[in-house]
Amino acid sequence: MHTTGFASPAQGYEAESIDYNRLLIKHPAACFPMKYTGRNLKEYNISNGDILIVDSAALPSAGKLAVVMENGVFIVVILEKFSEQKQVLFGYTDGHGCRRPVRNLFGIVTGIVRTL
Amino acid sequence: MILHVDGNSFYASCERIFRPDLLGKPVAVLTNNDGIIISLNAECKKLGFKRGDVYFKMKSEYAAKGVAVFSSNYTLYSDISMRMNLIYSYYAPETEIYSIDESFLFYPDWKNMDWQSLGHEIADTVWQQVHIPIAVGIAPTKTLAKLCNKLAKHHGGVFEWESCDKEKTLSAYPAEDVWGIGPAKRQELAVNGVKTALDLKRMTLSEAKRLLTITGFKTVQELNGIQCIERIPERRRQAIMCSRSFAHGVSTLPELETALADYAMRAVTTMREEGSVCRTVSVYLMTARAYTPEEKEMEYFNGAAVRLDEPTGYLPDIQKAAEELLKSIYRYGYEFRKVMITLLELESDKTAQLNLFEPDDAETKKKHNALMDTVTEINRKFGRNTLHTGVRSCTPDVTDDGKEAAWHMQRALLSPEYTTKIGDIPSAGDPVS
Numbered sequence: 282m283h284t285t286g287f288a289s290p291a292q293g294y295e296a297e298s299i300d301y302n303r304l305l306i307k308h309p310a311a312c313f314p315m316k317y318t319g320r321n322l323k324e325y326n327i328s329n330g331d332i333l334i335v336d337s338a339a340l341p342s343a344g345k346l347a348v349v350m351e352n353g354v355f356i357v358v359i360l361e362k363f364s365e366q367k368q369v370l371f372g373y374t375d376g377h378g379c380r381r382p383v384r385n386l387f388g389i390v391t392g393i394v395r396t397l
Numbered sequence: 398m399i400l401h402v403d404g405n406s407f408y409a410s411c412e413r414i415f416r417p418d419l420l421g422k423p424v425a426v427l428t429n430n431d432g433i434i435i436s437l438n439a440e441c442k443k444l445g446f447k448r449g450d451v452y453f454k455m456k457s458e459y460a461a462k463g464v465a466v467f468s469s470n471y472t473l474y475s476d477i478s479m480r481m482n483l484i485y486s487y488y489a490p491e492t493e494i495y496s497i498d499e500s501f502l503f504y505p506d507w508k509n510m511d512w513q514s515l516g517h518e519i520a521d522t523v524w525q526q527v528h529i530p531i532a533v534g535i536a537p538t539k540t541l542a543k544l545c546n547k548l549a550k551h552h553g554g555v556f557e558w559e560s561c562d563k564e565k566t567l568s569a570y571p572a573e574d575v576w577g578i579g580p581a582k583r584q585e586l587a588v589n590g591v592k593t594a595l596d597l598k599r600m601t602l603s604e605a606k607r608l609l610t611i612t613g614f615k616t617v618q619e620l621n622g623i624q625c626i627e628r629i630p631e632r633r634r635q636a637i638m639c640s641r642s643f644a645h646g647v648s649t650l651p652e653l654e655t656a657l658a659d660y661a662m663r664a665v666t667t668m669r670e671e672g673s674v675c676r677t678v679s680v681y682l683m684t685a686r687a688y689t690p691e692e693k694e695m696e697y698f699n700g701a702a703v704r705l706d707e708p709t710g711y712l713p714d715i716q717k718a719a720e721e722l723l724k725s726i727y728r729y730g731y732e733f734r735k736v737m738i739t740l741l742e743l744e745s746d747k748t749a750q751l752n753l754f755e756p757d758d759a760e761t762k763k764k765h766n767a768l769m770d771t772v773t774e775i776n777r778k779f780g781r782n783t784l785h786t787g788v789r790s791c792t793p794d795v796t797d798d799g800k801e802a803a804w805h806m807q808r809a810l811l812s813p814e815y816t817t818k819i820g821d822i823p824s825a826g827d828p829v830s
Binding site for chain 1: 415417418420480481483484487525526527528694728729730731815816819822823824825826827828829
């Protein structure tokens with residue numbers, strides 16, 4: 282219910298609280314949260330359990346972190362240039378040092394949410 | 398020009414988004430109470446399963462063929478639907494949400510416009526950003542756009558009226574599949590020599606009106622390329638809307654929920670007094686309108702709608718739908734000025750078409766009606782809000798012994814709320830090594 286009565290003396294001085302959605306989410310239609318369960322991304326300051334903001338509208342490019350679908354699971358990879366073919370522009374290097382094509386890109390990691 | 402956009406096997410497609418293991422696998426979704434198959438993807442249809450299958454009778458067949466079966470997860474579907482609508486409103490000057498997975502997009506009649514490219518662009522964007530496959534029908538009227546949409550499913554996702562062989566297309570299209578006609582009219586039309594959409598198009602208007610009433614009259618006009626079914630459908634003008642502007646900005650969800658519960662109650666009371674039931678519920682939420690660039694940052698306007706399984710006048714059902722919609726559009730940190738509920742697709746409670754596949758038993762229906770009548774009566778005698786429904790946020794979802802509260806639907810195969818509940822978000826790990 283809305284309040285009635287005398288206006289608060291603080292009225293007119295309220296600051297808008299910071300909207301973290303606005304900081305983290307560039308494309309509301311296309312951003313999905315995902316939980317990172319891995320240990321490979323220490324150099325990106327991403328730890329096991331961090332929440333990733335995955336943006337399916339962000340453009341992929343070499344060097345970006347991406348979530349891709351591989352063997353029935355979501356994995357986080359560092360995109361590399363793969364080939365000039367239109368179908369497979371990007372690839373990644375797997376745990377054995379093999380270069381693999383990215384065939385099912387889900388989105389680009391554009392943010393991390395973490396509480397300490 | 399009108400584009401009709403429609404998600405392919407929408408519920409099943411939503412279930413697949415966050416399950417990479419189901420890529421290319423058969424998926425099916427059950428109705429509210431896990432009774433009937435309501436949505437299946439192409440892979441599942443290929444195995445011979447159909448919409449309307451009674452699940453408990455065919456459970457072993459579904460299991461044997463490896464179909465992933467889910468309960469309806471409306472929270473997920475509403476969220477995905479809202480995302481699609483955001484993309485549609487980005488692309489079109491004007492949009493109308495017709496159901497959870499269907500919208501009409503309205504464009505001026507631009508000359509030399511490549512509508513098919515636009516259709517493909519919208520479909521590609523929705524696929525890339527929301528991961529839902531859609532079909533696009535493009536035509537000068539709503540009826541034709543809907544017809545083109547059905548054909549689009551077999552034509553690479555986009556079908557344009559202007560670039561097809563019109564007579565051939567209509568003569569291959571059964572009359573009862575045309576929007577607004579329906580299988581109930583098939584027999585009567587056939588007797589009068591009307592079997593295909595082409596026959597329907599060629600009907601004289603007087604005959605159309607005699608056989609199909611005013612709806613048929615409009616359908617025939619629309620098949621002839623004349624816009625007759627208005628952008629805002631007539632029934633929306635008869636929609637019941639209830640809203641109030643708040644004196645001060647309201648920013649918390651519980652406050653909005655309380656207000657919305659109150660408006661839902663009022664809207665349902667009005668609707669019942671008029672002897673109507675509704676099929677679609679929509680909720681809109683807005684801040685004060687921005688007039689300067691600085692204010693733009695504080696502006697937020699969003700709406701969402703849901704089409705119920707069957708027409709209803711039962712307050713708890715409507716309220717639950719409204720609450721879920723509110724949750725899906727609520728954003729933290731804004732000062733809201735207005736919340737609004739609209740009940741759409743009103744029809745008489747006497748003639749309301751019940752869900753074909755899952756008719757509520759008459760006894761339950763009678764009890765619901767008696768309950769609602771009693772509530773109305775008590776509130777009339779003792780004042781509005783003497784009796785009201787509990788707002789969900791105040792009622793525990795789980796009882797003391799850890800069971801789901803009794804009012805919950807039976808949804809044993811419910812998938813996680815991937816996009817709306819922090820404990821339910823999907824996981825992404827490292828590449829296997």
